[in-house]
Amino acid sequence: MNDSFQRFSSVAKINRFLHITGQRDNGYHELQTVFQFLDFGDTLEFKVNNSGTINLLTPIAGVSNSSNLIVKAAKLLQNKANCSFGVEIKLQKQLPMGGGLGGGSSNAATTLLALNKLWKLNFTTDQLAELGISLGADVPVFVRGFTAFAEGIGEHLTPIDVDMPWFLVTIPNCSISTAEIFGAEELPRNTAKIDINNVDMDSCHNDCEKLVIKRYPEVAKLMSWLLEYAPSRLTGTGACIFSSFNDKESAVQVQSKLPNGVKSFVAKGLNHSPILAELKL
Ligand SMILES: C[C@@](CO)(OP(=O)(O)O)[C@H](O)COP(=O)(O)OP(=O)(O)OC[C@H]1O[C@@H](n2ccc(N)nc2=O)[C@H](O)[C@@H]1O
Numbered sequence: 001m002n003d004s005f006q007r008f009s010s011v012a013k014i015n016r017f018l019h020i021t022g023q024r025d026n027g028y029h030e031l032q033t034v035f036q037f038l039d040f041g042d043t044l045e046f047k048v049n050n051s052g053t054i055n056l057l058t059p060i061a062g063v064s065n066s067s068n069l070i071v072k073a074a075k076l077l078q079n080k081a082n083c084s085f086g087v088e089i090k091l092q093k094q095l096p097m098g099g100g101l102g103g104g105s106s107n108a109a110t111t112l113l114a115l116n117k118l119w120k121l122n123f124t125t126d127q128l129a130e131l132g133i134s135l136g137a138d139v140p141v142f143v144r145g146f147t148a149f150a151e152g153i154g155e156h157l158t159p160i161d162v163d164m165p166w167f168l169v170t171i172p173n174c175s176i177s178t179a180e181i182f183g184a185e186e187l188p189r190n191t192a193k194i195d196i197n198n199v200d201m202d203s204c205h206n207d208c209e210k211l212v213i214k215r216y217p218e219v220a221k222l223m224s225w226l227l228e229y230a231p232s233r234l235t236g237t238g239a240c241i242f243s244s245f246n247d248k249e250s251a252v253q254v255q256s257k258l259p260n261g262v263k264s265f266v267a268k269g270l271n272h273s274p275i276l277a278e279l280k281l
């Protein structure tokens with residue numbers, strides 16, 4: 001057993017667009033979206049133990065360890081495999097919570113993938129993705145690690161290669177609940193389905209954007225500022241906005257002009273999550 005901590009990345013995703021094409025009887029929404037990874041995110045470190053305890057050494061303020069998706073993912077895997085190993089976990093959080101960057105889902109997926117390797121469980125990617133969906137709709141895409149066109153409630157994933165712009169991601173000073181946005185009566189729910197072979201990012205949109213802009217003045221203000229400089233769109237159900245640039249320098253330049261107090265980062269869009277390579281090491 002390796003008795004030092006081993007480090008794995010847990011990157012962000014953006015939804016390059018998010019179309020809501022219907023709603024199921026159980027209230028869940030039918031979506032079409034492209035998930036793209038960014039080369040920016042959290043880091044998780046794992047040290048396996050023999051005692052069977054699962055211990056997150058770096059709690060997140062406002063999230064109890066028992067409801068932290070990292071701990072939930074580790075326990076789920078341990079139970080499923082009837083595994084006697086435990087683990088000490090450290091998290092370095094960089095991603096805002098409730099920002100539409102999928103930080104919680106990404107942390108859960110990294111935990112499943114890393115512990116599958118470190119506990120030598122040999123679950124297949126399909127099995128881990130299946131386990132992951134019980135933790136959150138976005139966990140499977142992070143488990144699979146490829147940029148994907150998603151349909152259904154986000155679980156039918158087809159790999160797709162998309163352009164890899166540089167993004168300025170801005171973080172409005174508010175957290176938006178996914179359930180709140182999906183629960184809103186005025187949310188559009190009937191965008192026509194598009195064909196995966198004919199995806200034009202520019203003519204796509206985010207169906208949550210108008211509603212979020214209406215309800216959250218912080219997002220409205222920032223969006224209109226950013227649109228003066230670059231094409232900009234909401235990710236997921238918000239609150240973060242990504243603005244696209246051809247090169248890093250242009251993104252950094254606009255970042256340097258942001259109104260005082262607006263948090264942000266610059267990152268490149270990827271077609272594969274870095275964790276795929278890390279798992280092979
Ligand atoms: C729509 C996306 C796009 O990435 O939004 P973001 O959360 O990233 O902003 C996600 O798929 C969200 O996934 P996730 O945040 O894991 O959602 P969950 O916890 O599974 O669901 C939160 C709540 O949102 C609603 N929900 C979620 C997904 C979906 N396709 N239809 C829904 O109606 C349900 O009411 C559910 O109780």
Ligand SMILES: Nc1ncnc2c1ncn2[C@@H]1O[C@H](COP(=O)(O)OP(=O)(O)O)[C@@H](O)[C@H]1O
Pocket residue numbers: 060063067068069070096097098099100101102103104105106107108178236238
């Ligand atoms: N490890 C975790 N990282 C982030 N959020 C977590 C984690 N565990 C549980 N959560 C909960 O999940 C919620 C959604 O977080 P996150 O996935 O980062 O947002 P989003 O889906 O909007 O990108 C948070 O508000 C938090 O209460």
